[in-house]
Amino acid sequence: MSAPAHDEHEQVPQDPVEEVTKHIPVVVPLAGAIMMFLLAFIAVKMA
Template sequence: MASHPHTTHEVTESHDPVENVVPMIPVVLPPVGAALMFLLAFIAIYMA
């Protein structure tokens, strides 16, 4: 019988791009929301 060396499987962390963005949501969301509201109000005034 041949002795087989034990293979160790290293656990690699998955690099999910969504997980990299989630911590920035509380910082980015209010300015983007304000810009979107300003843009929509500008369009509404321009169309009136």
């Protein structure tokens, strides 16, 4: 007799921190651009 075949793949639990850090290279520059725009808008409005 042969050993039974195991076709079940164990699912590795996803790390929530790893899921967030994948998006950091896009989110941080985008947030910086929005902040610069808002600060420039406030400076022009107050001038």
